[in-house]
Amino acid sequence: PVNLCAMSFSCCSIPMTFVAVWAFAKYSTNFVLRAATTLQFFGAIFRMLTIPTGSYWPILLGTILQACAAPFIINCQIIICNKWFSDKERALATSLLTVALPLGTAVAFLLIGIFFKDPNQTADENKAGLASMLEVQGIIFVLVYGFF
Numbered sequence: 001p002v003n004l005c006a007m008s009f010s011c012c013s014i015p016m017t018f019v020a021v022w023a024f025a026k027y028s029t030n031f032v033l034r035a036a037t038t039l040q041f042f043g044a045i046f047r048m049l050t051i052p053t054g055s056y057w058p059i060l061l062g063t064i065l066q067a068c069a070a071p072f073i074i075n076c077q078i079i080i081c082n083k084w085f086s087d088k089e090r091a092l093a094t095s096l097l098t099v100a101l102p103l104g105t106a107v108a109f110l111l112i113g114i115f116f117k118d119p120n121q122t123a124d125e126n127k128a129g130l131a132s133m134l135e136v137q138g139i140i141f142v143l144v145y146g147f148f
Helices: 002-026 029-048 057-084 087-115 123-147
Strands: none
Touching (some): 002 029, 002 057
16 A cells, blocks of 8 residues: 555646646636645545554545645646746746755655664554654644644
8 A cells, every 4th residue: 555655646646737737727826725735634634544443545545635636736836936926036936846845755755764764663563653653744734724
């Protein structure tokens, strides 16, 4: 299931990018971003269901939901840059937003490395570490979602 989770972002990004382009053209940016963050919220909730169930399949379903929402968030950067920045600043702003994605991925891999730093752990210890990581991720996401 973990490999399937990673593959879901690759599989969902292309078709959902076309859906994102259509949605941004048809609806307001505010509406589309609220819908995308709601989808991410439910993805985080599903991922947290692995804790009480003890199964990895909720992680897969939650990751697919979050992977479907990701192109909406990523593709809105040009819309935001066009609205908020002048012509001179737009290229720099777009570049900084583009760099944020791989930088965030690197930080995520670093945090995963901290949670899974002992290769001699048993499967149960790895599962407990994953459950802790999902709890932290879910709590942070729910708090941020609730404030905005």
